[in-house]
Amino acid sequence: GAVVSQHPSWVICKSGTSVKIECRSLDFQATTMFWYRQFPKQSLMLMATSNEGSKATYEQGVEKDKFLINHASLTLSTLTVTSAHPEDSSFYICSARDYYRGFQETQYFGPGTRLLVL
Amino acid sequence: DAKTTQPTSMDCAEGRAANLPCNHSTISGNEYVYWYRQIHSQGPQYIIHGLKNNETNEMASLIITEDRKSSTLILPHATLRDTAVYYCIVVIQGAQKLVFGQGTRLTINP
Numbered sequence: 001g002a003v004v005s006q007h008p009s010w011v012i013c014k015s016g017t018s019v020k021i022e023c024r025s026l027d028f029q030a031t032t033m034f035w036y037r038q039f040p041k042q043s044l045m046l047m048a049t050s051n052e053g054s055k056a057t058y059e060q061g062v063e064k065d066k067f068l069i070n071h072a073s074l075t076l077s078t079l080t081v082t083s084a085h086p087e088d089s090s091f092y093i094c095s096a097r098d099y100y101r102g103f104q105e106t107q108y109f110g111p112g113t114r115l116l117v118l
Numbered sequence: 119d120a121k122t123t124q125p126t127s128m129d130c131a132e133g134r135a136a137n138l139p140c141n142h143s144t145i146s147g148n149e150y151v152y153w154y155r156q157i158h159s160q161g162p163q164y165i166i167h168g169l170k171n172n173e174t175n176e177m178a179s180l181i182i183t184e185d186r187k188s189s190t191l192i193l194p195h196a197t198l199r200d201t202a203v204y205y206c207i208v209v210i211q212g213a214q215k216l217v218f219g220q221g222t223r224l225t226i227n228p
Contacts, residue, residue: 002164004161006161034215034216036218043205043218043221044162044218045218046215046216049215091159093161093162095162106152107164109161109163109164110161111160111161112159112161
C-alpha cells in the first residue's frame, strides 16, 4: 500500500517551454501533497505544500508564478514549470500524505522526475 | 522542528547489522523520530518511525534512548541493496512538512 507514482520519469525540453509533472496516489486519497526539488549531491528541498481544493503554500524563495501547482483531486497533483530555463534542471519529487491512514505525519514519495532543460 | 545530527557516511559488510545513529538532543515531547532512505536516483522510501518506544517492522528496528535525545536505526542483515542515504527526521505531531538534512550515506560492502 501507499504507492505514489510520477509521470514522466524524465523529460528533456528546450529553454522557454513549460513542463507538467503529474503526481498520483494510487491506493489512497491524498489530502495533502508535497513537491520537493533535489540538485545533484544535495538533499531534498521542499518547494510547496498543496491541499486538495485549495491554493498551494510555497516555501520562501520559490516563485509561485513559475512553479504552478494544482491539486484538483484527492489522487492527483500537478507541478508545471513555466518558461523553464537550464537552472531549473533538477530532480523533482512529490510525496503524499493520507490523513486517514493513521499516522498523518508519514509521507510516501514518488519515484521522482528528472528534468533537463537545454 | 528539532535539529538532527548524523554521521556523513558509514560502511558495513554485507550480512552484518548496520547501526545508524542519530542525535536529536533538542527533541520535544510531541515530536516523532522518522527514518527515510533514498537509493540513488529514486524518491525517498519510508522506513520506520517512533515516539518513545522501540519499534520494529519488516525493514528495520528503531531504538530510541530513554531520554529521547538519540536513536539508532538497525538494519539487521544488510544487503547490497541497502546502500543508500539514510535520513533521520524529527517531526512535530501534526506537522505539515518534513525537513531533510544531509543524512548518512551508508555503503554496504560485499
